[in-house]
Amino acid sequence: MIELKQLSRQVPMGGHPLVILHPLDLYIPRGQFVAVMGPSGSGKSTLLGLLAGLDRPSGGEITINGETLGGMNEDQLARFRGRTIGFVFQSFQLIPTLTALENVMVPLEIQGIPGAAGRGAELLAQVGLELRGRHYPAQLSGGEQQRVAIARAFACRPAVLLADEPTGNLDSVTGARILDLLKALHREEGSTLVLVTHDVEIARAAERIIQLKDGRVVEDRSVAGANALQRGVAG
Numbered sequence: 001m002i003e004l005k006q007l008s009r010q011v012p013m014g015g016h017p018l019v020i021l022h023p024l025d026l027y028i029p030r031g032q033f034v035a036v037m038g039p040s041g042s043g044k045s046t047l048l049g050l051l052a053g054l055d056r057p058s059g060g061e062i063t064i065n066g067e068t069l070g071g072m073n074e075d076q077l078a079r080f081r082g083r084t085i086g087f088v089f090q091s092f093q094l095i096p097t098l099t100a101l102e103n104v105m106v107p108l109e110i111q112g113i114p115g116a117a118g119r120g121a122e123l124l125a126q127v128g129l130e131l132r133g134r135h136y137p138a139q140l141s142g143g144e145q146q147r148v149a150i151a152r153a154f155a156c157r158p159a160v161l162l163a164d165e166p167t168g169n170l171d172s173v174t175g176a177r178i179l180d181l182l183k184a185l186h187r188e189e190g191s192t193l194v195l196v197t198h199d200v201e202i203a204r205a206a207e208r209i210i211q212l213k214d215g216r217v218v219e220d221r222s223v224a225g226a227n228a229l230q231r232g233v234a235g
Contacts, residue, residue, distance in 0.1 A: 038212035086153035
């Protein structure tokens, strides 16, 4: 589960604090698929970075799977991310000098988990790339690179998967396939999935939609309310 208590983030700007996230409380139960929406500058990616422990909050508390991030130093945060968090980036973030299989194996090897090659090959097969394991990122299409990135994110069976605009650099058909793949692995692995997107159609695939505006939560609704959101945007 993910629990946020009065979480906030601000940065200095011209001698005055710029508030990126106003204090917010949020609870996401284990295994839920949540889409976070909002215009540019609403705080979506900042929220994801805080959940991943990549940024420090200005105030408040983050608890994930019973562990509170605020008391951790950088080494502890790195270990926490390695065993608990998977991250899928919009720009793939593959290591160009490693093959697809080697990219998937990286988090397993960092964590010292045995059988990295076997787990990596299994995941590549799950994402339909069993024949591309020896190819380097430059030899793969954008959709294939994102599939490798998803396989890597699930490598250590993380309790929480964070995805920042994972279809943003892909065409609509490829993006839909990537979303289907994320949903399938989310179900199979039982991970909590928090996905940032500006695309209403993608958000409607989630169980819950949280909408941010100017650093505040302005909507928090179940998928039953997502259709109303779609109508509101269309109108």
